[in-house]
Amino acid sequence: xxxxxxxxxxxxxxxxxxxxxxxxxxxxxxxxxxxxxxxxxxxxxxxxxxxxxxxxxxxxxxxxxxxxxxxxxxxxxxxxxxxxxxxxxxxxxxxxxxxxxxxxxxxxxxxxxxxxxxxxxxxxxxxxxxxxxxxxxxxxxxxxxxxxxxxxxxxxxxxxxxxxxxxxxxxxxxxxxxxxxxxxxxxxxxxxxxxxxxxxxxxxxxxxxxxxxxxxxxxxxxxxxxxxxxxxxxxxxxxxxxxxxxxxxxxxxxxxxxxxxxxxxxxxxxxxxxxxxxxxxxxxxxxxxxxxxxxxxxxxxxxxxxxxxxxxxxxxxxxxxxxxxxxxxxxxxxxxxxxxxxxxxxxxxxxxxxxxxxxxxxxxxxxxxxxxxxxxxxxxxxxxxxxxxxxxxxxxxxxxxxxxxxxxxxxxxxxxxxxxxxxxxxxxxxxxxxxxxxxxxxxxxxxxxxxxxxxxxxxxxxxxxxxxxxxxxxxxxxxxxxxxxxxxxxxxxx
Numbered sequence: 001x002x003x004x005x006x007x008x009x010x011x012x013x014x015x016x017x018x019x020x021x022x023x024x025x026x027x028x029x030x031x032x033x034x035x036x037x038x039x040x041x042x043x044x045x046x047x048x049x050x051x052x053x054x055x056x057x058x059x060x061x062x063x064x065x066x067x068x069x070x071x072x073x074x075x076x077x078x079x080x081x082x083x084x085x086x087x088x089x090x091x092x093x094x095x096x097x098x099x100x101x102x103x104x105x106x107x108x109x110x111x112x113x114x115x116x117x118x119x120x121x122x123x124x125x126x127x128x129x130x131x132x133x134x135x136x137x138x139x140x141x142x143x144x145x146x147x148x149x150x151x152x153x154x155x156x157x158x159x160x161x162x163x164x165x166x167x168x169x170x171x172x173x174x175x176x177x178x179x180x181x182x183x184x185x186x187x188x189x190x191x192x193x194x195x196x197x198x199x200x201x202x203x204x205x206x207x208x209x210x211x212x213x214x215x216x217x218x219x220x221x222x223x224x225x226x227x228x229x230x231x232x233x234x235x236x237x238x239x240x241x242x243x244x245x246x247x248x249x250x251x252x253x254x255x256x257x258x259x260x261x262x263x264x265x266x267x268x269x270x271x272x273x274x275x276x277x278x279x280x281x282x283x284x285x286x287x288x289x290x291x292x293x294x295x296x297x298x299x300x301x302x303x304x305x306x307x308x309x310x311x312x313x314x315x316x317x318x319x320x321x322x323x324x325x326x327x328x329x330x331x332x333x334x335x336x337x338x339x340x341x342x343x344x345x346x347x348x349x350x351x352x353x354x355x356x357x358x359x360x361x362x363x364x365x366x367x368x369x370x371x372x373x374x375x376x377x378x379x380x381x382x383x384x385x386x387x388x389x390x391x392x393x394x395x396x397x398x399x400x401x402x403x404x405x406x407x408x409x410x411x412x413x414x415x416x417x418x419x420x421x422x423x424x425x426x427x428x429x430x431x432x433x434x435x436x437x438x439x440x441x442x443x444x445x446x447x448x449x450x451x452x453x454x455x456x457x458x459x460x461x462x463x464x465x466x467x468x469x470x471x472x473x474x475x476x477x478x479x480x481x482x483x484x485x486x487x488x489x490x491x492x493x494x
Contacts (some may be wrong), residue, residue, distance in 0.1 A: 026336065028160055029275050034338035035164050036190060039261045041342075042268030044190045046253055049246035050107060052121060058092055058127045059231040061084065061234030063134045064370065065227040065295050070138055075277035079217040080224050096120040104429045108253075110171050114282075118194040119372045122424050125201035132208040137289065152394045158180040159196035233379035244389045244412050247258050248397075248405035251390075270402035273345035277352035280322050282361035287315060307428045312430075313415050313482040319357045320444040323475060326353055327448050328467040341438040348406040348441070350448060355406070357441075365420040367430035378421055378467030436481045443477055 032041055062081050067075045096103060109115055136145040167184040170177040188195075243367060256263045267318050298304050309486040326333060327350050334343055369377045389412045396404025425432065449469045455466045 010180050023459060026275065026278055028157060029272065030338040031160060031164060032193070033272055033342055036268075037196065038263070038339075038341055039192060039264035040268070040270035041272060042264035042266065044250050045271035046264070047107070047109065047115065047119075047269055049249045051123060052242045052246045053239065054092075054119075054123050055126060056233070056238035058089060058123060059238075060088075060228075060438075061231030061238060061375075062227065063130055064292075065231040065233055066131055066134050067292065068230055068373075068453075069223065069227055074219045075215060076218065076223050078131070078135060079215065079228070082212065083217055083219045084129060084224060084227075085127060089124050093120055106453070111248050112191070115191065115194060118191070118198050122194070122198050122201050125198075125205045126432055129201070131206050131207050131212040134209060137292075139287060142290075148204060148207050152200045153206065155203055156196050156200035160193060160200055163192035163196065191315050230373065230375060231376075233375035235434050235479045236379035237375070237382040240379075240386035243386035244409060247389060247445050248393055248402070248409065251393045251397060252402060255394065256401065257398070266395060266402055269342050269345040270348065270405065272342040273348050274352055276326070276336065276346070276349045277356055278334050279326055280319065280353050280356040280360070283322055284356060284363065285317060287360070288363055295367050295370065305428075308364070308367050309431045309433070312361070312432050313437065315360055316365055316440060317478045317482050319360050320440055320473065320478070321471075323350075323353050324444050324447055324471060325355055326452075328451055328471070345402060348403060349409050350452070351403075351406040354445075355410035355413050360408065362413060362417045362420055365424055368420070368424035368430065372428050375428060377427075381419045381423075384419065385412045388412045388415055440474075440481055441477055443474060447474060 032044070036044070062085060066077055066081050096116060099115050100120075103116050104110045104113040120168060133145060135150075136142075136148075163184065168178050168186065171180050171184070179328075230428035250269060252267050252270065253263060256265075256266055256329075269442065296309060297306070301307070330346060330349060334346055337343065366378065369375055387407055392411060393405055396408060398404075400407075421432075421434075453472065455463050458466065
């Protein structure tokens with residue numbers, strides 16, 4: 001089977017749960033921006049930033065460690081990982097329940113300590129689902145993986161629509177629907193987003209629960225220590241990744257000047273426009289789901305590094321297409337944000353698209369430290385990246401607001417790509433064709449600049465004609481660079 005066909009097929013299946021699933025979740029953006037004002041949406045985005053940090057901390061790199069050590073001791077690795085995560089999660093739940101009021105005060109939601117309860121359970125359910133999901137990926141059960149993910153997403157969407165739109169509409173109809181007041185309280189507001197997430201996460205864990213009882217659980221302490229040594233640097237990587245991904249919303253809250261309503265509105269505008277860059281994120285995540293197990297399973301093949309280089313070329317080609325596609329038709333994509341008051345931040349979308357493209361490139365480059373067990377370098381790169389994120393946000397937010405956060409994100413991911421490339425050449429050389437990669441990315445940027453500063457001022461007919469012509473140019477150049485060459489036969493040698 002050709003490499004392209006194999007990875008594309010698995011990416012498509014995982015895309016059923018990541019790309020299609022996230023796109024379904026993406027449909028909540030019009031609902032949320034319709035129901036909530038920017039300052040209310042900003043509060044929701046701000047609070048969810050903390051969930052990202054806690055999820056990474058409580059899984060502490062054991063998903064990747066599970067992939068790594070399952071190659072040698074599959075049963076022992078499974079049970080050791082499950083017992084470890086279950087024990088630590090139980091301690092976390094107990095701790096947060098005891099100190100929930102103090103935590104609510106700390107993150108400035110003292111009027112809603114119930115949010116801490118809901119957050120705690122959401123995180124616990126998601127953490128306990130992590131290893132069963134990893135097991136499905138390792139076993140190649142992509143359809144089962146996708147099915148459970150889709151159930152989670154559809155449940156979340158259905159409950160959001162029910163509480164935020166259907167209940168208020170029905171109650172307005174008259175006495176025949178007043179019984180809904182027994183289950184609906186308009187004062188809960190954004191809290192219904194968290195309740196919907198909680199129910200969906202609980203249902204997901206329930207569906208995965210049979211995996212916990214498929215084999216006898218046995219804790220191997222020696223194996224656990226090896227897994228921890230391998231995973232601890234990845235924990236730092238994950239925390240640093242969260243710094244790069246969501247700390248900007250927390251820092252916007254701290255560094256912007258103005259009233260609370262204004263600051264929350266700025267966070268809301270930035271977060272809503274960030275969603276328009278989600279197509280790049282979705283593509284990267286679906287690709288990662290498919291290719292991460294592939295990295296480990298083919299690492300001992302003679303032509304492994306050639307295959308990894310080919311995968312990088314594939315990724316850059318399609319990611320570049322996503323970049324120009326979203327930017328060329330931003331006047332259409334913007335309508336996913338229902339309220340025009342959010343459109344003030346649309347100019348951050350190209351910056352964030354390119355940032356996520358660099359993040360995808362970094363993921364491809366990361367193969368070297370994962371396969372050589374030099375995950376300490378991942379930690380170093382990520383800590384450097386997180387440090388740059390913090391410094392740039394502190395410097396730029398007071399001057400240019402959320403645009404500073406967007407530029408910081410892009411520059412950080414570019415810096416991480418450069419560091420990983422330099423160190424990777426030393427410890428695990430992969431024959432990437434950097435000239436071709438850079439050429440295609442520069443072409444995508446050039447086409448975007450021409451479109452942004454010139455084509456967008458044409459009438460719609462001529463503008464769209466030029467946009468489609470530019471896309472054709474990109475496809476032709478990309479095909480010539482990465483596909484139409486005898487030296488790049490995308491076949492897996494037996």
